[in-house]
Amino acid sequence: QKEVEQNSGPLSVPEGAIASLNCTYSDRGSQSFFWYRQYSGKSPELIMSIYSNGDKEDGRFTAQLNKASQYVSLLIRDSQPSDSATYLCAVIRAGGTSYGKLTFGQGTILTVHP
Amino acid sequence: ETGVTQSPTHLIKTRGQQVTLRCSSQSGHNTVSWYQQALGQGPQFIFQYYREEENGRGNFPPRFSGLQFPNYSSELNVNALELDDSALYLCASSLKVGSGQAIYGYTFGSGTRLTVV
Numbered sequence: 001q002k003e004v005e006q007n008s009g010p011l012s013v014p015e016g017a018i019a020s021l022n023c024t025y026s027d028r029g030s031q032s033f034f035w036y037r038q039y040s041g042k043s044p045e046l047i048m049s050i051y052s053n054g055d056k057e058d059g060r061f062t063a064q065l066n067k068a069s070q071y072v073s074l075l076i077r078d079s080q081p082s083d084s085a086t087y088l089c090a091v092i093r094a095g096g097t098s099y100g101k102l103t104f105g106q107g108t109i110l111t112v113h114p
Numbered sequence: 115e116t117g118v119t120q121s122p123t124h125l126i127k128t129r130g131q132q133v134t135l136r137c138s139s140q141s142g143h144n145t146v147s148w149y150q151q152a153l154g155q156g157p158q159f160i161f162q163y164y165r166e167e168e169n170g171r172g173n174f175p176p177r178f179s180g181l182q183f184p185n186y187s188s189e190l191n192v193n194a195l196e197l198d199d200s201a202l203y204l205c206a207s208s209l210k211v212g213s214g215q216a217i218y219g220y221t222f223g224s225g226t227r228l229t230v231v
């Protein structure tokens with residue numbers, strides 16, 4: 001079982017729709033959760049972080065965390081063509097030599113078509 | 115406030131050669147982590163440096179080594195390059211406080227694209 005798994009893509013949505021990206025993680029010691037956006041050939045850019053159960057909203061983005069289910073998601077409302085990118089889910093666990101290490105999922109490619 | 119800068123942006127090496135990649139951390143940050151991202155995959159953790167010492171390592175062989183300097187900049191060295199080492203190498207800086215038990219502000223550089231032929 002992979003430490004962080006994302007829903008298989010690619011995901012294609014029409015402009016203005018809601019894009020839903022999902023991620024599960026295996027390590028119950030994970031304490032911090034991140035969504036990164038990565039355009040082709042570029043480095044990852046942090047778009048959302050979440051640390052406690054529930055929803056966190058920032059503009060068109062909403063992150064949802066459920067630690068009991070070991071599940072984190074990202075909703076993008078009113079999707080725009082400029083949102084087309086690879087979205088990476090990443091987690092950090094507490095303690096030990098792995099502390100501060102980001103563990104990434106394989107990424108989900110999102111395409112928003114006009 | 116400067117961001118994380120990496121050099122070079124691209125390079126091509128021959129199998130068996132050695133390579134050094136460089137990273138300047140963001141102002142105020144004291145920790146540098148290195149990641150390898152193969153095409154179509156998520157970044158994989160190589161190692162982290164804090165207070166000029168390796169502070170955690172992923173599943174990478176010893177031919178991957180690093181340094182952190184007093185100004186918190188860092189180098190990644192890879193010896194005996196293999197074709198599978200072709201990837202985007204990412205450096206990320208962050209701030210550890212409180213005996214290293216809290217970490218803030220993970221910021222990635224733009225990466226170095228390494229091609230091994």
